[in-house]
Amino acid sequence: MISIKGLSKYFTSNKQRITAVDDLTLNIKEGEIFGVIGYSGAGKSTFVRLLNRLEDPSDGQVVIDNQEITKLNAKKLRLARQEIGMIFQHFNLLWSRTVRDNIAFPLEIAGVAKAERQERVQELINLVGLSGREDAYPSQLSGGQKQRVGIARSLANNPKVLLCDEATSALDPETTNSILDLLVDINEKLGLTIILITHEMHVIRKICNQVAVMEQGKIVEQGEVLDVFRRPKETVTRKFVEQVMGADDEDESVSHLIDTYDQGIIIRLHFIGETANQALISQVAKKFDIAINILQGKITQTQAAAYGTLFVQVEGDSEEINRAVSFIHDETSVEVEVVRHAE
Missing domain, CATH: 3.30.70.260 (ACT domain)
Structure with missing residues (x-):
């Protein structure tokens, strides 16, 4: 489903080259919930932005559903992005629009007819559990409700891939669990491939099939979540496991x-x-x-x-x-x- 080869991203600061993502290679299966975990500065957020070319890579390629994203021109990239949904840590909602209008926004951009748009929006409102809140504004919503709007909006164009960049980091533990349960439900109902970026190991433990651990722009460990929990090889991975299991002396x-x-x-x-x-x-x-x-x-x-x-x-x-x-x-x-x- 997703093939990533030799992906790198360099930035220049004060005439020095900074490597945010360093020769990263991954394969992610269709319908999988794939977790990428790392501490702040590990390069994970840059990595996820490279997948839909919110950042252009310095080297390497990204292939999603047999389409090489890294070679698309601007017009084809806009069309490809309709199949790649994204949700963010701080929701990125339009504060002057209601729940209904926020969800409808990407459909408006795509030129979907009004009647079809309204039907699709109502489907999504029901899917994410926001029935009765259609006319509320973001300022009237809780953090969990705002993220549900963000999830519904990201699903508007029936994407094949959903990118989640620290989607639960701004939420309390109970709300985090409800959002993770919703992502699992969406994955099962829609068959979406989900890539989850986080610095919290309990998020990986709860819903991911596979996990890649990033440090200094590189993937230092990767595997099935159960195997990584049982036998963490790298120091950084052991620290993440200790978030859930406690120190293992x-x-x-x-x-x-x-x-x-x-x-x-x-x-x-x-x-x-x-x-x-x-x-x-x-x-x-x-x-x-x-x-x-x-x-x-x-x-x-x-x-x-x-x-x-x-x-x-x-x-x-x-x-x-x-x-x-x-x-x-x-x-x-x-x-x-x-x-x-x-x-």
């Missing part, structure tokens, strides 16, 4: 558990996907003559699946403990590791 944690609990064995269980929601502990406790004490753990939910880690202390006859550990290893999809053996 696992070696220190294991040492503390070993020093604190001196009976039985201590095992670490890794839950992935459906197993994160299974009652494994109670199942094992009933099946084997052992005592299980949950020491600590954490679990999170990504768009693809849940995952988490649990430390437990197991006491009982050593042979029975071994049978229980073998059962978990052989008969379930939970990964098990003995981190402290019986004395």
Whole structure:
């Protein structure tokens, strides 16, 4: 659907060249919700503006639905942009226009007839949950309602791609979740490909299929969200994961558990996907003559699946403990590791 090759953007400041996007290459599948995360200055907002040529690239190419955006002349680019919707952090609404008229604006520019325009606007108002607010002005709306207007406006021309540049950064957590739920609903109903730019890992965790991590204009890590959460490779990625999971000083944690609990064995269980929601502990406790004490753990939910880690202390006859550990290893999809053996 979207192919990006060798994309770069340079700016000149005080006779020095500044690289905002540096030789970036990506492929994004049709219908995917693809997240791009990075701290301020990483180049992510410049990157998203290159996709619809609000910024012209210095090098490289962008191909969307078999059309090379980077080679289009002004007239063809205007037509191509109708298939690329965009929503912004600060809404960018026309303050002198009502909700209805804001949504209708891109249709007016496209020359859509009035009757068809009115019908389309009402469809979008219903889709984004703004029924009854059609005649309100932006100053009369909450932040979440303003962003819903922005989303509806971006969908007016039936785009194939929706670009979201920090679309929830100006919103409170509850409103953020409602907007993310709306984006998922739109993705499922319309089959839109969504590219989500953010600096908040919980946004990536909640709705994205894939994520690319940007730092100093480059993509330093990329993959399925669940894999990136489970095994972050780069320092910047680990910092983002800690936004959701907390700092993971696992070696220190294991040492503390070993020093604190001196009976039985201590095992670490890794839950992935459906197993994160299974009652494994109670199942094992009933099946084997052992005592299980949950020491600590954490679990999170990504768009693809849940995952988490649990430390437990197991006491009982050593042979029975071994049978229980073998059962978990052989008969379930939970990964098990003995981190402290019986004395």
